Amino acid sequence: MKTKQFVTIFFLFFQVFGVLSLNAQQPDPPGQVKEGEQPVNEAYLFAHMTHQDYGELYYSVSLDGLHWHALNDRKRVFDDYHGHPDICKGHDGRYYIAGNTGDGSPDINFWVSDDLINWEKYSTLTPDxxxxxxxxxALQRIGAPKIYFDQDSKQYVVTWHTPHKEGGETYWASQRTLYVLSKDLKTFSDHPTRLFEWDMGTIDVFIRKIGNDYYAVIKDETYPTLYWTTGKTIRISKAPSLLGPYSEPGPSISPNFREAPMLVPSPNNKIWYLYYEQYPGVSYGLSIADNMNGPWYQASGYTFFSDWDKYSLPSSVRHGCMITISKEEYDRLVNHFGIVTE
Structure with missing residues (x-):
């Protein structure tokens, strides 16, 4: 081929390829099912508060773990609840939610529900x-209690963060994660215990067993600096058993100044979606991986530009938890509360 012909063909190829590249839609997040396939995880519930009504209970739902819609015309779903919502399915197949009336309250409260619609008070824990x-x-502060039922040991672990110093960032850097154990959320272990052997500020910690290992998803509560670049980011620790020992946290999964992480498996159960809030109530981020050890990448979303967003949440949502639910449970929630689809 003559040089002039080659240059002409290459130039035409570059023009066509360049136009196609500029107009091409970026790929969607992995983990979705193809049309006609049955998802392993049929639906999702996001129990959360809002920026305007902090500490109260609201619901949003999703069928794909990516696009979320508010329920109940964006109104509270249960007036008696207060706290940072955290829900798990417990020892008897019912749902339990943990909360407290404020960080200065001495109590952690638990409610129970058969259907995620009607909640009744179940028990109260007053940890010493x-x-x-x-x-x-430790100071008398109980932050964001969370609850996890471990199927292997048939017991609950209730975690929260407690500081030991007063004053600004010193207060936040002094937060340590404590836990108690329970078989039934009626009786609890004699005293709280620190979850981690290593010593750094942690808040918003939750535990999940995935495969043969346990993972603690945490917020690194040290203030970010040039010499502590992971400060105020979401990180993950790993352990061979429920109570550890947990490894020192891995690299940052989120940008700085993110908190309140939430983790759900994708519809096909092969991908992990890890959400986190950019506080104070600015937006939500989403990091994605095919296993808990990473690597993780960040999806684009919450910009309210539909041609750019790969995930979307209702405006003004704040801290909470995401859990998988059945399509039957999803339909029941939507039929009872109504869904906001715009």
């Missing part, structure tokens, strides 16, 4: 923070 081994100097 001063009895925590090697942490008797």
């Amino acid at each position: 923070l001063k009895s925590t081994p090697d942490y008797s100097y």
